[in-house]
Amino acid sequence: MKIFLCPGSAENQKFKRWPTSNFNILSSFFLNNNWEVGIILGPDEIYLEKYFNGHEIIKSPSFKKLANIAHNSNLIICNDSFLLHFFSFFNINVLGLYGPTDPNRTLPLNASKIISSRFSETRPCWGLPNYGNCDDGRCSCLDGLDPKHVYEKALAIINRDNNNF
Amino acid sequence: MNHKPIILINFWGLGDLIASLHIIKKRPANHYILLTVHESLTVNSLISSLYISSDVKIVSVKNKFFVFFVLTKMIIKKNLLVFTSPLAGNSRKLANFLSLFTKNIILAKEHGNIYKNNESIIKLLK
Numbered sequence: 001m002k003i004f005l006c007p008g009s010a011e012n013q014k015f016k017r018w019p020t021s022n023f024n025i026l027s028s029f030f031l032n033n034n035w036e037v038g039i040i041l042g043p044d045e046i047y048l049e050k051y052f053n054g055h056e057i058i059k060s061p062s063f064k065k066l067a068n069i070a071h072n073s074n075l076i077i078c079n080d081s082f083l084l085h086f087f088s089f090f091n092i093n094v095l096g097l098y099g100p101t102d103p104n105r106t107l108p109l110n111a112s113k114i115i116s117s118r119f120s121e122t123r124p125c126w127g128l129p130n131y132g133n134c135d136d137g138r139c140s141c142l143d144g145l146d147p148k149h150v151y152e153k154a155l156a157i158i159n160r161d162n163n164n165f
Numbered sequence: 166m167n168h169k170p171i172i173l174i175n176f177w178g179l180g181d182l183i184a185s186l187h188i189i190k191k192r193p194a195n196h197y198i199l200l201t202v203h204e205s206l207t208v209n210s211l212i213s214s215l216y217i218s219s220d221v222k223i224v225s226v227k228n229k230f231f232v233f234f235v236l237t238k239m240i241i242k243k244n245l246l247v248f249t250s251p252l253a254g255n256s257r258k259l260a261n262f263l264s265l266f267t268k269n270i271i272l273a274k275e276h277g278n279i280y281k282n283n284e285s286i287i288k289l290l291k
Contacts, residue, residue: 010178063214082180089183089190089215109280127253
């Protein structure tokens with residue numbers, strides 16, 4: 001089984017990024033169960049490489065390369081970012097991680113989602129003056145997203161897929 | 166099939182642009198002109214990687230005056246203008262303004278899921 005994790009998002013929307021430490025914990029769950037895990041980093045996200053020691057890292061792939069990845073993966077997990085939209089176009093298993101933004105607005109119709117459980121009166125904040133910086137200049141919406149829960153959601157997606165065959 | 170190109174307009178990020186490309190995917194036989202803020206080369210490469218083989222011309226618009234010029238020209242030529250979802254802020258204001266001058270215009274809903282909004286547009290296109 002092959003899974004890809006996409007820990008980035010646009011540089012001016014870093015607040016959409018689930019912490020790299022959480023991606024690492026999530027990755028360890030998969031690796032402990034003999035999954036292959038790849039990390040995809042866009043051109044503006046290469047500096048995140050240092051947080052993923054020991055992983056297969058695909059840096060700044062072309063769109064063609066991304067399309068190839070789409071066809072060779074069992075599941076791709078992304079923040080609410082370009083890659084969430086890109087991979088969902090191929091009707092493959094994609095899981096979107098949502099914190100400050102609203103899946104009711106941006107989630108591709110064939111993608112799955114998991115939403116942070118942290119309560120915030122200002123969430124979702126898209127279109128509001130405090131977009132991305134409501135908590136002392138830092139977005140804390142993704143703090144309520146636990147790697148264990150993301151892992152369980154990922155397994156549910158894969159098992160659903162297997163049961164359909 | 167429409168012989169006159171349909172003008173798809175999306176001034177948002179590359180991710181949001183993919184929601185607009187679903188329209189082309191679902192109605193591949195039409196000719197399209199896609200107005201975007203991104204470089205033509207980038208968008209052409211993106212379209213190719215998504216296995217979209219429709220006739221799509223990319224017009225990269227970087228400033229307001231050029232946008233206005235291009236859209237005015239399209240209105241005079243009676244092309245169908247489709248402001249795709251997401252459509253909010255200044256883009257929506259522009260779309261609302263232009264809708265005063267032409268009936269050949271479709272505006273995506275402002276609220277709700279951007280993909281569902283574009284599905285509604287797909288139903289309006291042949």
